[in-house]
Amino acid sequence: MFVSVALFFASALLFLLLFQNRRAKDFPPGPRAIPVFGNLLQLNLESPLADMEKLAKRYGNVYSLFIGARPMVVINGVQALKESLGRQRCFLLGETKKPNGQSCRSTHAPGVVLADFGPCWRDHRRFGLMILRNFGLGKRSMEQRILGEIHTVIKVLDESVGKAMDPHLLFHNAASNVICQVLFAKQFDYDDEFMTFFVSLFHETSKIINGRWGMIYDSIPMVRSLPLPFQKAFRMFKAAHERRLQMLAESKQTRVPGKPRHFIDCYLDELDKACASLTVNRRDEDSTFSEDQLCALILDLHFAGTDTSANTLLSAFLYLTNYPRTQERCQREIDTVLDGKDQVSFEDRHKMPYVQAVIHEIQRKANTVPLSVFHCTTEDTELMGYSIPKGTIIIPNLCSAMVEEGQWKSHHEFHPENFLNDQGEFVKPEAFMPFSIGPRTCLGEGLARMELFLILVTLLRKFRFIWPEDAGEPDFVPVFGTTQTPKPYRMKVQLRGADMKNPNQTSSSNCD
Numbered sequence: 001m002f003v004s005v006a007l008f009f010a011s012a013l014l015f016l017l018l019f020q021n022r023r024a025k026d027f028p029p030g031p032r033a034i035p036v037f038g039n040l041l042q043l044n045l046e047s048p049l050a051d052m053e054k055l056a057k058r059y060g061n062v063y064s065l066f067i068g069a070r071p072m073v074v075i076n077g078v079q080a081l082k083e084s085l086g087r088q089r090c091f092l093l094g095e096t097k098k099p100n101g102q103s104c105r106s107t108h109a110p111g112v113v114l115a116d117f118g119p120c121w122r123d124h125r126r127f128g129l130m131i132l133r134n135f136g137l138g139k140r141s142m143e144q145r146i147l148g149e150i151h152t153v154i155k156v157l158d159e160s161v162g163k164a165m166d167p168h169l170l171f172h173n174a175a176s177n178v179i180c181q182v183l184f185a186k187q188f189d190y191d192d193e194f195m196t197f198f199v200s201l202f203h204e205t206s207k208i209i210n211g212r213w214g215m216i217y218d219s220i221p222m223v224r225s226l227p228l229p230f231q232k233a234f235r236m237f238k239a240a241h242e243r244r245l246q247m248l249a250e251s252k253q254t255r256v257p258g259k260p261r262h263f264i265d266c267y268l269d270e271l272d273k274a275c276a277s278l279t280v281n282r283r284d285e286d287s288t289f290s291e292d293q294l295c296a297l298i299l300d301l302h303f304a305g306t307d308t309s310a311n312t313l314l315s316a317f318l319y320l321t322n323y324p325r326t327q328e329r330c331q332r333e334i335d336t337v338l339d340g341k342d343q344v345s346f347e348d349r350h351k352m353p354y355v356q357a358v359i360h361e362i363q364r365k366a367n368t369v370p371l372s373v374f375h376c377t378t379e380d381t382e383l384m385g386y387s388i389p390k391g392t393i394i395i396p397n398l399c400s401a402m403v404e405e406g407q408w409k410s411h412h413e414f415h416p417e418n419f420l421n422d423q424g425e426f427v428k429p430e431a432f433m434p435f436s437i438g439p440r441t442c443l444g445e446g447l448a449r450m451e452l453f454l455i456l457v458t459l460l461r462k463f464r465f466i467w468p469e470d471a472g473e474p475d476f477v478p479v480f481g482t483t484q485t486p487k488p489y490r491m492k493v494q495l496r497g498a499d500m501k502n503p504n505q506t507s508s509s510n511c512d
């Protein structure tokens with residue numbers, strides 16, 4: 001008996017010694033971690049942001065957590081975020097990603113979101129930006145594409161006039177179609193099978209990746225092959241990969257080299273160039289372009305370009321319906337600036353400081369990508385007096401800057417004046433960083449800003465959006481995730497001309 005008890009305690013001690021998570025000297029401080037789980041059980045996995053805020057108050061703006069056995073450094077506040085993300089030394093490491101990482105892409109290529117900081121990432125980031133520009137970003141044609149898509153959104157809203165409708169799918173469909181026009185030169189019907197497949201892929205997989213299953217998958221490798229919900233995400237990504245291969249095969253059959261119709265054709269032209277250089281120079285290892293990488297890149301742009309913009313638009317209407325005076329003030333500014341014009345242009349934003357301020361305040365409150373994408377140190381480094389070894393995961397807590405005391409006129413309230421100076425001009429404080437900062441800053445920022453402005457202005461010009469009488473109190477706390485989304489809600493749609501006929505119709509919730 002004595003021997004068994006002694007053996008039990010000896011093995012428990014050995015287990016603790018082997019698996020305990022220790023912080024090295026000068027490593028950022030943090031809560032005590034337990035073997036195997038690390039600090040996982042100390043965080044509310046449904047939404048760890050509040051716990052992370054408390055930890056920052058206790059340990060400072062640079063602190064560490066163990067997720068499983070893996071140490072991670074959480075960066076909070078404008079100063080620390082600028083010092084860390086602004087550097088070239090932070091890069092992204094595919095293998096650390098949640099189930100949306102390499103393993104579930106069904107390709108061996110990293111794409112761009114999860115690519116290490118190196119030639120492959122650099123080439124593809126440059127290529128992606130170049131194509132977005134050539135297909136009209138900053139020029140009129142991208143604007144026309146977005147405005148064209150808005151007509152479809154208006155049709156759907158016209159059918160809902162006088163009723164309460166759930167906008168969730170609508171904005172995902174619209175955002176997906178904008179990026180599909182660049183990727184495939186196609187605008188799908190909202191009930192098209194391709195559209196419903198990809199929109200539900202983004203919706204479903206975000207839920208799985210973002211929730212507790214994503215965290216468990218990340219931190220406890222031994223559960224990865226068990227039949228748990230993340231397997232569904234793997235299956236869906238595999239099916240998505242088949243679709244992309246189909247699109248690629250179709251493009252190859254119908255393309256005319258040198259006359260690209262869309263992103264895929266441009267990429268295939270680039271591959272042709274790489275092959276030509278191979279024949280001339282007899283070296284192919286210099287090119288980072290490949291069909292596998294093309295498939296990964298298409299998924300990155302389609303996913304990142306749909307879920308983020310759509311969820312920001314959903315937050316926009318959640319706030320606008322509950323802050324009717326803010327909505328009306330936007331509409332007055334829009335009416336004045338667009339008086340006599342058929343449609344808005346992106347340039348008009350310079351004449352609409354209040355609308356700009358409202359859009360930015362919506363983004364600040366929406367916190368659509370609260371923890372950015374995790375980064376990783378490429379070499380031993382120092383940050384705010386701490387030593388951080390090479391290979392440490394860095395979690396940029398972007399939302400900590402968006403509510404940082406001292407950075408905003410009002411950091412907790414919905415307060416568009418955060419983005420207006422005393423003269424009523426639009427200003428952007430440096431703490432505003434929804435697209436992150438530094439060399440890995442969002443590649444689609446320009447497109448996203450154009451979409452948000454054109455869609456919101458066009459819809460606010462034509463419609464009035466009302467919080468329904470039977471909807472109860474609004475819940476502004478989003479569902480946590482890599483991309484956060486507002487909880488499902490409905491909104492009532494009214495044609496603005498009808499304001500005059502029914503002046504008593506007001507939003508049942510009035511937060512402003």
Ligand code: HEM
Pocket residue numbers: 085112113114125179300301302304305306308309312368369372373374434435436437439440441442443444445447448
């Ligand atoms: C409101 C909308 C959007 C928000 C809030 C947003 C936010 C972000 C954030 C926080 C990152 C991580 C940056 C980092 O690692 O430090 C990111 C990366 C990225 N985003 Fe966006 N994004 C939005 C829209 C878009 C759109 C429309 C596209 C596609 C055209 C896009 C494509 C990407 C790509 C490809 C990356 C990876 C960049 C890289 O690693 O070099 N995003 N985005």
